[in-house]
Amino acid sequence: MDKDTPTSSGQIYSLGEQERAELEKKAEAGDAEAAFRLVQYHTFTQNNEAQRERWLLVAARLGHRTAQHNLAVDLSRDGKDLAGAAHWAAEARKGGDPGAERLLVEIEAARAAMLTPEAQAELAAKAQAGDAGAAFRLSRYFNYVLQDRGAERRWRKLAAEGGQPAAQYELAVDLYRNGKDLAQAAHWAAEARRNGDADAARLLREIEALQSPALTPDQEAALVAKAEAGDAEAAFRLSKYYHFVHQDGRVRGRRWLVRAAEGGQATAQYDLATVLQLDGNALAEAARWAAEARKNGDADAGRLLQRIEALRSGAPGQPGR
Incomplete structure (x- = not known):
């Protein structure tokens, strides 16, 4: 040089x-x-x-x-x-x-x-005293304002334990997305469903369907070949396999999920929108994929899109969302 x-x-x-x-x-x-x-x-x-x-x-x-x-x-x-x-x-x-x-x-x-320091302190006191709604509001603040995922998860867990259905649903999604504790993910999805969350039943069905056997090397290679050739269903199956069997959701699982969504697989588009919504800093992309899933016939995507748009606009009348 x-x-x-x-x-x-x-x-x-x-x-x-x-x-x-x-x-x-x-x-x-x-x-x-x-x-x-x-x-x-x-x-x-x-x-x-x-x-x-x-x-x-x-x-x-x-x-x-x-x-x-x-x-x-x-x-x-x-x-x-x-x-x-x-x-x-x-x-x-x-x-x-x-x-x-x-x-x-x-x-x-x-x-x-956004919260003022005074409002934050007041909510923290309420949350520590058992107010699940206050805990969930704090989780929103730490996610979307400070982008502090550690604090966000702590407050959301407290809200979930206090019976807040949206917190229970999001905790289930987070555990499901991480691919490390499907039993706990199923538990919180079931709690959210019991407490009236409209999306929790679907999530619970999906988690329970993941108790599938691992792929053999030949099956994996065949799916990769199909996915590389543009088969969105194969890409979606690989995303689940790498995420939940290999626990590699952040790398290969996410890559195949995106590939499946780009190929028009409606459930993959819904799942990708859900993941992006929880990331806290990708709401525009989340809305785009929810809209694509709705266009491609996903029955729950319209409600997901409404939830994301409510987060984008800060609509006040969204119970816990």
């Missing part, structure tokens, strides 16, 4: 003193690209957060769509300024940023779940 070739981001975005001064002059005169180049310099070379924030705001105000997107991400982190984040995500979308629509959906979901 040529010793003069940059080998790190810090070197790639480095500026000499004169270059930096010229860029600052251009940025102050209204050059958005110059302002964003200064953002890169202060991010990767100088690691100067104050200067990075300064020039990022300048670039965003000058209409640089990547700067607007990045500023929206910064402001949404930990619920710092969700109104400002939504503004800049909307500006980036107006400017044609390809990821802005999804970002805006995520920010709006976070705004719907």
Whole structure:
């Protein structure tokens, strides 16, 4: 390798003193690209957060769509300024940023779940005293605002144990998705069904149907060949096999689930939408796959889509969802 070739981001975005001064002059005169180049310099070379924030705001105000997107991400982190984040995500979308629509959906979901410190403390006190609804509301906050899955799971488990049906359903889905404790997944799905959750019966049937024998190597190879050739049913069967037999749901199981959904398999599309909804930061994609599942005849997909859209809009009248 040529010793003069940059080998790190810090070197790639480095500026000499004169270059930096010229860029600052251009940025102050209204050059958005110059302002964003200064953002890169202060991010990767100088690691100067104050200067990075300064020039990022300048670039965003000058209409640089990547700067607007990045500023929206910064402001949404930990619920710092969700109104400002939504503004800049909307500006980036107006400017044609390809990821802005999804970002805006995520920010709006976070705004719907937002809590003040006082409200959070009040809900925590209620939840600790046995209020399952308060515990579930906290799980929403930690999922969609702070994206703290550990805390989200703790509050959701408390809500499920307190009899909150939506929490029980989501706990069952989480256990089912992880592929490690189908007995517990079935238990919570049954509890959710008993407490009136409309989707729990389907989930319970699916979990119970997974007590199928492992594939032989020849059967696995045959399914892979079919799936690679475009057979969505084979891809869906592989997704279940890798997820629940190999407990490899995050890698091969997820890959085959996506392949099956892309091939038009309605149940795979429903399952993928459910997984994405629980991820907390992919509601736009979740809605897209729920809509596809509904279009392809899945009987429960319309209700799933309604639930996802309620999360996206923060609709108040959704009991526990």
